Amino acid sequence: MEKAVSLLKSFGLPRLIITGFLLALFVIAPFADINVGASLSDVLGRFGQNAIMVLAMVPMIHSGCGLNFGLPLGIISGLLGATMAIETGIQGPVSFLLAILYSTPFAIIFGWGYGKLLNRVKGSEMMIATYVGFSSVAFMSIMWLILPYKSPTMVWGYTGQGLRTTISTEGFYYHVLRDTLSLSIGSFSISFGEIIFFALFAFIIWAFLHTKTGTAMTAVGSNAVFARASGINIDKQRTLSVIMSTWLGALGILCYQQGYGFIQLYQGPMYMAMPAVSAILIGGASVNKATITNVIIGTILYQGIVSMTPSVMNNLIHTDMSEVLRIIVSNGMILYALTRKSGASR
Amino acid sequence: MIKGKTAKEIFDIRFFVRLGCIIVIIALAVFLYFFGKQRTLYVDNWSTEIDGKSYKAVDWAMVEVDDLGDQEYSPRQRRGIALRGTTHTIYITTEDDDFNEIVLDPVEFTLPADQSIISLPALVAGLPADKAIQEFIPEPSPVQASDTAAEEPAVDEFGDMSMDF
Amino acid sequence: MKREINSKDVRNFLSNNIVPIIFIVLCAACFPVAGYSPEYLADQIITRIMRNSFLVLSLLIPIMAGMGLNFGMTLGAMAGQIGIIFITAWNVVGIPGLLLAAIIATPIAVLLGWFCGKMLNMARGREMITSYMISFFMNGVYQLVVLYGMGPVIPIHSDQVILPRGYGVRNTIDLLNVRKSIDNFWSIKLFADENGVGGINIPILTIILIALLCVVIIWFRKTKIGQDMRAVGQDMEVAREAGIKVERTRVLAIVISTVFAAYGMVIYLSNMGTLNTYNSHSQIGMFSIAALLVGGASVSKASIKNVFLGIVLFHLMFILTPQAGKNLIGQAQIGEFFRVFVSYGVITLALVLYEIRTRREKAESAKTLALSQMQEAQA
Numbered sequence: 001m002e003k004a005v006s007l008l009k010s011f012g013l014p015r016l017i018i019t020g021f022l023l024a025l026f027v028i029a030p031f032a033d034i035n036v037g038a039s040l041s042d043v044l045g046r047f048g049q050n051a052i053m054v055l056a057m058v059p060m061i062h063s064g065c066g067l068n069f070g071l072p073l074g075i076i077s078g079l080l081g082a083t084m085a086i087e088t089g090i091q092g093p094v095s096f097l098l099a100i101l102y103s104t105p106f107a108i109i110f111g112w113g114y115g116k117l118l119n120r121v122k123g124s125e126m127m128i129a130t131y132v133g134f135s136s137v138a139f140m141s142i143m144w145l146i147l148p149y150k151s152p153t154m155v156w157g158y159t160g161q162g163l164r165t166t167i168s169t170e171g172f173y174y175h176v177l178r179d180t181l182s183l184s185i186g187s188f189s190i191s192f193g194e195i196i197f198f199a200l201f202a203f204i205i206w207a208f209l210h211t212k213t214g215t216a217m218t219a220v221g222s223n224a225v226f227a228r229a230s231g232i233n234i235d236k237q238r239t240l241s242v243i244m245s246t247w248l249g250a251l252g253i254l255c256y257q258q259g260y261g262f263i264q265l266y267q268g269p270m271y272m273a274m275p276a277v278s279a280i281l282i283g284g285a286s287v288n289k290a291t292i293t294n295v296i297i298g299t300i301l302y303q304g305i306v307s308m309t310p311s312v313m314n315n316l317i318h319t320d321m322s323e324v325l326r327i328i329v330s331n332g333m334i335l336y337a338l339t340r341k342s343g344a345s346r
Numbered sequence: 347m348i349k350g351k352t353a354k355e356i357f358d359i360r361f362f363v364r365l366g367c368i369i370v371i372i373a374l375a376v377f378l379y380f381f382g383k384q385r386t387l388y389v390d391n392w393s394t395e396i397d398g399k400s401y402k403a404v405d406w407a408m409v410e411v412d413d414l415g416d417q418e419y420s421p422r423q424r425r426g427i428a429l430r431g432t433t434h435t436i437y438i439t440t441e442d443d444d445f446n447e448i449v450l451d452p453v454e455f456t457l458p459a460d461q462s463i464i465s466l467p468a469l470v471a472g473l474p475a476d477k478a479i480q481e482f483i484p485e486p487s488p489v490q491a492s493d494t495a496a497e498e499p500a501v502d503e504f505g506d507m508s509m510d511f
Numbered sequence: 512m513k514r515e516i517n518s519k520d521v522r523n524f525l526s527n528n529i530v531p532i533i534f535i536v537l538c539a540a541c542f543p544v545a546g547y548s549p550e551y552l553a554d555q556i557i558t559r560i561m562r563n564s565f566l567v568l569s570l571l572i573p574i575m576a577g578m579g580l581n582f583g584m585t586l587g588a589m590a591g592q593i594g595i596i597f598i599t600a601w602n603v604v605g606i607p608g609l610l611l612a613a614i615i616a617t618p619i620a621v622l623l624g625w626f627c628g629k630m631l632n633m634a635r636g637r638e639m640i641t642s643y644m645i646s647f648f649m650n651g652v653y654q655l656v657v658l659y660g661m662g663p664v665i666p667i668h669s670d671q672v673i674l675p676r677g678y679g680v681r682n683t684i685d686l687l688n689v690r691k692s693i694d695n696f697w698s699i700k701l702f703a704d705e706n707g708v709g710g711i712n713i714p715i716l717t718i719i720l721i722a723l724l725c726v727v728i729i730w731f732r733k734t735k736i737g738q739d740m741r742a743v744g745q746d747m748e749v750a751r752e753a754g755i756k757v758e759r760t761r762v763l764a765i766v767i768s769t770v771f772a773a774y775g776m777v778i779y780l781s782n783m784g785t786l787n788t789y790n791s792h793s794q795i796g797m798f799s800i801a802a803l804l805v806g807g808a809s810v811s812k813a814s815i816k817n818v819f820l821g822i823v824l825f826h827l828m829f830i831l832t833p834q835a836g837k838n839l840i841g842q843a844q845i846g847e848f849f850r851v852f853v854s855y856g857v858i859t860l861a862l863v864l865y866e867i868r869t870r871r872e873k874a875e876s877a878k879t880l881a882l883s884q885m886q887e888a889q890a
Binding site: 371374375378379381382383384385428430460 | 598601602603604605606607608610611614615688
């Protein structure tokens with residue numbers, strides 16, 4: 001009995017409520033004329049789209065840099081890669097590989113600078129990360145207008161200058177992962193392509209965290225004094241983690257675009273960090289502790305609520321309050337994590 | 347806070363001063379509500395029928411409500427006036443058939459609704475104000491479908507960045 | 512005594528005032544390109560000082576209490592908006608209407624401020640990011656109340672305010688009834704031509720209100736609570752040992768700030784004349800904070816001087832850049848993106864500079880401490 005209570009405690013009350021809520025939604029769904037199979041595949045599709053962006057939180061949490069509110073920086077590297085890949089005009093799945101390839105140097109350079117900056121502001125990384133993300137999005141908004149892109153699929157038709165606010169990935173890498181190895185039984189369909197893609201990177205991160213460098217990184221995050229004493233270069237480890245997070249962010253947005261079908265520029269990436277941050281927290285992570293399991297559970301719970309609430313609510317009470325509820329739940333979750341005593345040191 | 351304190355400690359002078367302040371502020375709020383509330387009065391010079399008696403529109407009248415300035419009325423005229431506060435006074439100057447000016451006694455009245463209509467001919471005929479004044483129910487204008495669609499607010503988590511400040 | 516100006520002084524001055532200096536240069540560069548007349552700019556700047564200074568002033572007290580920039584002032588803005596929604600629905604007009612809006616907003620602001628303060632006490636050391644998230648969280652609650660609660664739960668039945676579907680407040684509300692009622696109550700016009708066209712409007716009553724708040728803030732610093740707040744801001748543990756109720760003082764600082772922000776929002780909206788129900792408040796926090804930082808304030812130090820200098824410089828940039836962008840590149844949109852970038856960038860820069868400076872100071876004080884200990888040991 002005591003064991004069960006402690007297990008529940010470690011699971012956390014908010015998580016319990018959210019899980020219960022999601023289960024309740026699935027139970028109610030058939031009575032509200034909702035196809036459970038279709039909604040399940042919707043949740044899984046969203047999982048595949050978003051999971052890597054949530055995974056991008058892990059390295060920075062491990063090295064003690066806190067929640068990566070600066071994810072938009074990584075997203076921007078991804079956007080640069082995506083737009084450059086489309087600019088080449090090469091179509092089909094190759095463009096996805098090209099986009100990853102092009103975005104990598106940007107992610108490394110941006111991540112390196114971002115990491116150097118965060119090393120100079122230890123203790124208030126999260127606030128500054130938030131504003132680094134915002135500033136970079138605002139700066140790139142100007143850049144999207146003046147960078148010399150030429151591809152007619154991306155540039156505004158009537159002026160011939162400046163990129164469109166949304167660009168379709170149709171013909172390039174639209175559903176490139178979603179349509180590989182997908183299996184459908186009736187209304188339920190599952191895409192193994194996306195899941196394997198995520199699993200690959202999740203495994204890489206997991207394996208990395210068990211290498212010598214990885215354990216050093218975790219040591220920096222859990223006890224900086226101890227890490228310094230054992231001769232670990234703290235700043236180097238932190239910078240490395242930030243670069244990894246930024247690159248995963250770039251990869252995450254590319255993965256998101258292939259499922260969603262559109263590249264969103266300008267103010268689009270401004271607040272994309274919030275859902276990812278909130279998802280990993282719902283999954284059980286705290287400001288200074290996160291595992292791959294947290295990522296998987298969190299993404300499923302968060303995306304489950306996001307996709308299930310609107311349809312159930314609409315069918316039941318004919319009022320769509322889901323967006324407002326999502327705002328309250330996701331931001332409330334971040335607030336809960338920030339105000340918990342256990343993570344008070346950072 | 348309350349635990350471990352006697353009633354005397356809780357209800358000390360400070361408590362009553364604070365209570366008094368709150369009551370004064372609430373009273374001020376109520377006063378402001380009535381003092382600042384704006385209602386619309388339509389002064390109407392159409393021939394009308396009240397309680398089975400009909401009144402013919404006045405040929406000419408000069409009307410002033412409170413101190414908002416004179417306004418001239420011809421038959422079949424109706425004007426809306428925005429009024430603040432609770433009691434108002436209407437001053438009417440009219441003329442008889444021989445063009446002699448008649449200054450009527452000022453009439454005091456209160457507004458029964460947010461939108462009210464007062465009948466000038468009835469007042470000139472000497473009907474008391476509370477009879478001459480009625481709630482004004484405007485004819486419902488058909489709601490345009492495009493209007494309602496445009497007005498539906500989109501929930502926006504973080505607001506519009508290009509807003510002026 | 513004659514103070515010699517050496518290169519170190521100059522460098523210190525530059526590094527301490529880098530943000531205002533950047534802004535002065537920026538505005539000076541944009542001014543000829545934009546091509547506005549000085550008279551027009553002066554009128555605009557005065558309008559914006561009147562509109563925003565109350566809001567920006569509300570940020571000063573939490574900074575005094577060492578709680579950093581209060582991103583939770585958005586909560587106060589929400590309270591002010593709720594007050595304005597009520598008086599518009601009731602059709603209470605003019606200055607009585609605004610006063611009533613302020614009275615309605617006060618208890619809401621106190622409640623929200625209390626909640627925010629309690630939360631911040633639980634998140635010591637990262638107050639800013641927490642207050643930031645509180646503003647997002649409360650934005651959700653605000654939308655729940657305004658979009659679904661008003662109408663069926665909270666009885667408001669005015670066609671002017673409520674959507675045709677019967678619940679929820681409209682996207683934009685015209686505040687014709689209270690528009691500029693404080694400003695026009697008593698205002699004088701300078702440099703107008705004989706027809707009364709152009710010129711600079713000086714709203715006396717608004718100036719009096721703002722001056723009053725400045726006096727209140729200066730006076731507040733000298734009271735017992737103000738002294739306590741400064742002590743808490745200096746060092747929480749020392750203050751606690753001196754018998755100050757640290758938690759209570761901190762909550763109080765946030766409550767006062769939130770209430771002032773609510774009043775500031777009422778003044779702001781009456782000057783603007785329209786309420787963007789779902790947008791107005793969310794930007795207020797960011798722009799007010801950016802304006803304060805542009806004035807040379809930092810996370811731990813801000814004065815009334817910073818407020819006014821900041822508003823002038825920030826708004827000069829705000830007015831000039833779209834026009835400058837249009838004249839320079841032919842696209843006003845670049846200027847608009849540019850000013851958004853500058854707003855965010857300035858906050859980032861100020862936060863980073865502050866962190867670097869505090870770390871340097873800490874390192875220096877540690878060095879001197881070690882040095883004095885060494886000397887003691889030698890003696």
